[in-house]
Amino acid sequence: MVPGSVKIAIVGSGPAGLSAAARAAELGLSHVLLEAESWLSNTIYRYQKGKHVMAEPDVLPLRSPLAFTAGKREAILEAWNSGTAKLGVNVAHRARVSAIGGQKGAFTITLDGGATLQAEAVVLGIGLQGNLRKLGCPGEDLDWVQYQLDDPDEYKGETIVVVGAGDAAIENAIALAENNKVYILNRRDEFDRAKPGNLSGILKAIEDGKLTCLYNTKPVAAEDTPSGKRLRVATNDGETELAVDRVIARLGATPPRAFVESTGIQFPSKDPNSVPAVSAQYESNVPGLYIIGALAGFPLIKQAMNQGYEVIEFIEGRTVEPADTPLLRDKFAVLPEITDIEEALATMQRRVPILKPLTPLQMREFMIDSDIRAPADGETIFELNDYTDTFYSIVSGTVEIQVDPADPSKKFTLGKGEFFGEMSLISGRRRSATVRAGEKCVLIETPRRSMNKLINSVAAVKRVIDEVFLRRIIQGKIAPTLPPEEIADLVSSAEVRQFRPGEVLFNEGDAGDALHLIRKGSVTVSREIGGKDVVLAYVPAGQYVGEMALVSDLPRSATARAAVATETIRLDGVAFKDLMMRRTQVRDRVQEVYRSRVAQNAVAQARPMGDVLEFMMSQGLGEATDVLLIDESLCVRCDQCEKACSDTHGNVSRLKREAGPTFDHLHVPTSCRHCEHPHCMKDCPPDAIKRAPNGEVHITDACIGCGNCERNCPYGVIQMGIQSKTRPSLWRWMLFGGEEPGRYHPAKKDKSAKKATKCDMCKDLDGGPACVRACPTGAAMRASPEQFVKLYRGGR
Known part of the structure; x- marks a missing residue:
């Protein structure tokens, strides 16, 4: 009443x-x-x-x-x-x-x-x-497209597509998979909004084949056709069509x-x-x-x-x-002068524009995920070429950005309210500069996963980061000495473009109408020689392609293709040429790159590597930062590499020499690639997988043994098991067999909790990876994609 x-x-x-x-x-x-x-x-x-x-x-x-x-x-x-x-x-x-x-x-x-x-x-x-969100495409109101699931047991023997990556979509998909053929469509490449329990559940269901996940996929149209109900979807590999009985979209509200x-x-x-x-x-x-x-x-x-x-x-x-105030009070412990948490949070929002779109409640959640740092004057926040990927907001004081270690004069200062670290956050590449704290500096340091969650949920935050990223990467790669107003026209011409693996950015013979800054992923450059497409170069994120036609005013001399899923910033050719005409330092910088590329292409044509590079791309070279390679012409199969790895890591070898594919004399054993955007880091509930400053992706003691990393790794380089206290000697194992040294083969009665393990590049040892150092013939080597290209062309 x-x-x-x-x-x-x-x-x-x-x-x-x-x-x-x-x-x-x-x-x-x-x-x-x-x-x-x-x-x-x-x-x-x-x-x-x-x-x-x-x-x-x-x-x-x-x-x-x-x-x-x-x-x-x-x-x-x-x-x-x-x-x-x-x-x-x-x-x-x-x-x-x-x-x-x-x-x-x-x-x-x-x-x-x-x-x-x-x-x-x-x-x-x-x-x-x-106020449920709908599919956002033609056919979203068809009677077989629904936005709610009351009882999954009502459906049996159907083909059902669940659209969404949140908790509701995951729970629906898992429940429906008991009696139906189920696809789950995830617009991104990970389930970054799911609770840990649901995260483990969906990844396990995918791994066990109970349902199929289509990542980086979005619906294009739901259609009634003469042959039945169809859902057209766009994937990284192009558009495809799914025959369905119903679509259940769980896209929030x-x-x-x-x-x-x-x-x-x-x-x-x-x-x-x-x-x-x-x-x-x-x-x-x-x-x-x-x-x-x-x-x-x-x-x-x-x-x-x-x-x-x-x-x-x-x-x-x-x-x-x-209820969350004690947690926040712990965060602010580094600033003993802070006594009022509410006022401190409000002050931070006023001082840092990127945080202004957050409501006070969202701000509290953001700060619980983040850490507050008060570094000493001159303290290094991170170094050039570090592989850390946290994001920093400046609450007070300043930081100094040193972009060229060989020239101390090339630096600039960021002050209160600005942010940095967005380059590595977006591209997954090494830090592009060294950053040191100024006087009375206070920073908010936010983990990659938490920052991505914020970017995906608050459009205003994403917009600001994208705008700053565009301006800074253009300045850093093309016009480092020019003030922002000098490159305003070029920045305004910029467009973010996305390319599927193998998709063409531009073709040989096309007019030079744009320059592409590679924001994420990597690109191969090839030329048709003797009727065959010959790969000339590999270009990673952080570099650019397309300048040769703009400098020479000739048609494109080569074809650029995405090696993996790639994102570029397309800069209009007219605006770019205008800047080169007005500013000689820009023209000189680009022409220097142009001359270097011409020389590289001449060497590449003398020693083409199309087939081997294609093979390496299939083995993850396009997204790797470091790959273990073995020259089969030098390898004597002594297995000293495995033994050294086992000795270094508590009787657990992190590589399998015999496993893995071979092309010509080049063998890629089962060992971690240390990817730019590590698949294993996605969906790790305890955030136990970290990237060391030098790029090594490693697993900490926080691992809970959920197995998500093992399921997510496309290269099969992560093992789950129990570390052995003892192992047979290498010679005993070779002569008499039994348990392999350093492998995970726990006794059936052993109830110890399993943990994940993988190559960590021997990050805590001087001298580099033990496997490479132990190879008596020099057959084993670790190389970045760029180093591999140089080594192969040099006749390694």
Whole structure:
């Protein structure tokens, strides 16, 4: 029943609203919980039957009169139903709110049908499920395209495509795969928004062949054709068509903006994904009108329930420390002068423009993922050519960027509010400069995974990073001495282009209309000689191609193709030529590269390497930073490389000499490639895989043995097992057989937890990789793609 007047009206009975109403009832406050449906918590109610609901984040305590622990959907709903009944929560079912007006102390809430009630304060916990995102392509409203799954057991023997990479899509796909043929479409190359449990589940299901994942794939059209239902999709390898029975799209939802804005609440931007800004007490710009839960940007159940408890305390005028404050206080421990966490967070947002689009609640989550650093004056943050990939925001002070170690004069300063580290974050390549702290420098250091999550969820952040990346890479590679205004026209002409493996950037004989800066991936340059396509060069991320035709004003002299999935920045040829005409230093710099390329191409034509380079690309050279190679003409099969690896790494060899493919005399054993964007680092729940400053990708003791890295590695170079305390000698093994030295073959009764292991390039040893040092004939070598090209052409 809807009362005529209450102190607190709570709209929506999701986890946040339920918790708020339960706390109000517990305190004996006049309240009403308005729910549009005939049941509580419609979002949880609409979960698929039998769904396991997680209680995350683990580090947060629960604050609520209602119980909540991880478990099945049905058990959680039953606990909440009985809990609200026991507390005497005043629930009004079938009470859909159509309007909210008035002001603090005197709000008028209008329901469908015209009934009204008065409230001193209003708490919005309405969630987002009424505004589901659709496919965004023709056919999105066909009757076999749906956006909800109630009971996966209803479907049997069908071919179903699940579109999405979040928790709902993963859970739907896994459940449907029990009785159906299932594809899951992921627009990106990893499940970076999933909870750890779901992450492990989907990767295991893919590995076991229970379902098929199409990465970097998006729907183009859903169509009814004479031959049946079809979903056309775009992949890295081109467009393809899937015969389907149904499509289930789980793409999240957007805030019910029209309704929310009608109450007077403002959104920080026009971005459809933006959420209303609220204070640390969850109060919106309308005094007395509060927002909690998913609508405030926090969809996790435990967070929402904590907010429901806390908002009632705030309305009652009590001071309550948010549940995450102790975690934030630990972050700020390096700045002992900080006593007020709320003010410190607000100050950081004011000082760092890239963080301004975040709501205060999003800012708290961002800071929990990040670290605060206060380096000493002159301290090195990272060195040129380091392989670290964290992102830095400057809160105060300055940093000095040294771009050329041979010329100390080539440096510039970044100050308060700016950021750096975006080059390695985006390209996966080595650091492009050395950075040192200035006086009174304070930095926010954010891990790659957390930064990518922010970029993918807040469009304004991505836009700013992309703009700065464009300007800085153009300055760094083409015009390092020019101020930003001098290259403004060139920057404005820039377009980000994406290419699938093997796709052509430009063809031999084309007009030179643009220059391509390689932002991610790598490119091969080839020329037709004697009717055959001959590869002349390999060009990695951070370099550019296409300058030769612009300098010479002749047609393209070669064809450029993406070696792997590649992203470039296309610079308009007219704007580029205009800059060269105006600035001699730019022209001289480009002409120097041009002359070098002409010389390289002459050498390449004398010793073509098309077939061997194609072979190496198939073995991951295009995305590698370091590959172990064995010259079969020199190798005597002594296995000293494996023995040295085993001796160095606790009786566990990280390479298999005999395994792996061979081309001509070149053998690629099973050993880590240390990829630019390591596949193994994706979807690592404990973030246990790190990249050392020199580029070595290694696994730390934080490994929990989930096996995600082993499943994600396309080259089979990661092992799961238990480190052996002893091993037979090499000669004993060769003579009598038995367990291979250094391999993972634990006894069946051994209950020790398995861990992941892989080559770490002997990063902690002087002298380089033990396998290379132990080779008596010099057959083993480790090389970057660039070094390999030079070695091969030199007749290694």
